[in-house]
Amino acid sequence: xxxxxxxxxxxxxxxxxxxSSCSPITLTSWxxxxxxxxxxxxxxxxxxxxxxxxxxxxQYAASYFNSKGFKALESLSFLPPGKKQGxxxxxxxxxxxxxxxxxxxxxxxxxxxxxxxxxTTTVYPDYYYNYYNYYNWGYxxxxxxxxVVTTGGYWVTxxxxxxxxxxxxNSDNGLLWQASIxxxxxxxxxxxxxxxxxxxxxxxxxxxxxKGTGK
Numbered sequence: 385x386x387x388x389x390x391x392x393x394x395x396x397x398x399x400x401x402x403x404s405s406c407s408p409i410t411l412t413s414w415x416x417x418x419x420x421x422x423x424x425x426x427x428x429x430x431x432x433x434x435x436x437x438x439x440x441x442x443q444y445a446a447s448y449f450n451s452k453g454f455k456a457l458e459s460l461s462f463l464p465p466g467k468k469q470g471x472x473x474x475x476x477x478x479x480x481x482x483x484x485x486x487x488x489x490x491x492x493x494x495x496x497x498x499x500x501x502x503x504t505t506t507v508y509p510d511y512y513y514n515y516y517n518y519y520n521w522g523y524x525x526x527x528x529x530x531x532v533v534t535t536g537g538y539w540v541t542x543x544x545x546x547x548x549x550x551x552x553x554n555s556d557n558g559l560l561w562q563a564s565i566x567x568x569x570x571x572x573x574x575x576x577x578x579x580x581x582x583x584x585x586x587x588x589x590x591x592x593x594x595k596g597t598g599k
Contacts, residue, residue, distance in 0.1 A: 408567075408568040409565065409566070409568075409576075409579055409580060410565070410566040410567075411564070411565050411580075411583045411584070411587060412563060412564045413561060413563040413564075413587050413591070414561070414562045414563070415560070415561050415593070416558070416559050416560055416561065416562075418558075419553065419558050419559070419560050421484075421555065421558070421560060422484075422592070422593055422594060422595045422596075422597070423484035423485035423551070423560070423588075423593060423594065423595065424454075424455070424484050424594070424595040424596075425454065425455035425456065425457075425482070425483050425484050425485070426449065426454070426455075426456050426457075426484065426485045426486065426487050427456070427457050427458075427459055427462075427483045427485070427486045427487065428442045428446045428449070428456055428458055428459060428487050428489075429459035429463075429487065429488050429489070430442050430445075430489045431488060431490045432489075432490075437573060438465070439460055440573045440574055440577060441489065441573060441577045442460055443458060443577075444573075444574050445487075445489075445577050445578070445580065445581035445584075446458050447578070447581075448582055448585065449581060449585060452585060454585065454594065457483065462477060462481065463477070475554075478554050483554050484553070484554055484595075485551050485553060486551070486552045487549060487550070487551050487584070488549070488551075488552065489547055489548070489550075490547065490548050490550075491545075491546075492546040492548050492564075494543055494544065494545055494546065495543070495544040495546065496541060496542070496543050497541070497542050497544075498539050498540065498541050498542070499540050500538075500539055500540075501537065501538055501539070501540055502537065503537035504535055542568065542569055543568075543569055543570075544566050544567065544568055544569075545566070545567045545570055546564070546566055547565040547566075547567070547580070548562070548565070549562065549565060549584060550562050551588075551593070561587075561588065561591065561593055563587065565580060565583075567580070
């Protein structure tokens with residue numbers, strides 16, 4: 385089998401294309417002033433109804449955290465889906481994993497809106513389309529035609545996905561941090577999950593919730 389090798393320039397282009405296509409994400413957070421704990425690792429637990437959303441979200445969010453040298457585990461690696469766990473059982477499991485924090489992400493609904501894209505008309509002279517037409521354009525005898533291109537004139541539906549993220553301390557189950565997250569027109573759950581994790585991690589660092597950062 386032939387091995388495909390990407391040049392550094394091509395890899396850079398692929399990275400730019402990946403992140404330029406990401407959906408806009410808004411994160412508004414609150415840090416519990418009554419708590420002063422910091423975390424050095426986390427369990428990512430996406431409490432979504434559909435497994436096809438939960439699994440990739442946990443996988444890509446944990447992947448981002450780990451890429452920053454911050455240990456993260458996926459709940460699906462230790463908790464079977466569709467089976468309710470008791471508090472005592474969960475506490476024993478989290479203690480055995482040695483996690484400091486539990487990041488719980490839940491779906492809070494979708495807001496939809498419609499906007500109308502009005503039609504626009506652009507006229508392009510024929511001589512733009514090939515060299516011979518451009519050549520003929522220089523001779524008034526032939527005359528110059530035109531092409532009319534019309535775009536727009538349709539409705540566009542936009543969707544905003546709303547999530548809530550809560551970070552709990554494993555030592556006493558206390559709420560350390562909470563965030564409301566809005567994602568405009570998400571296209572790919574892998575990209576979106578990775579970007580959400582990046583914003584969460586940056587917010588934790590800013591608020592001194594990570595071990596080794598001031599608080």
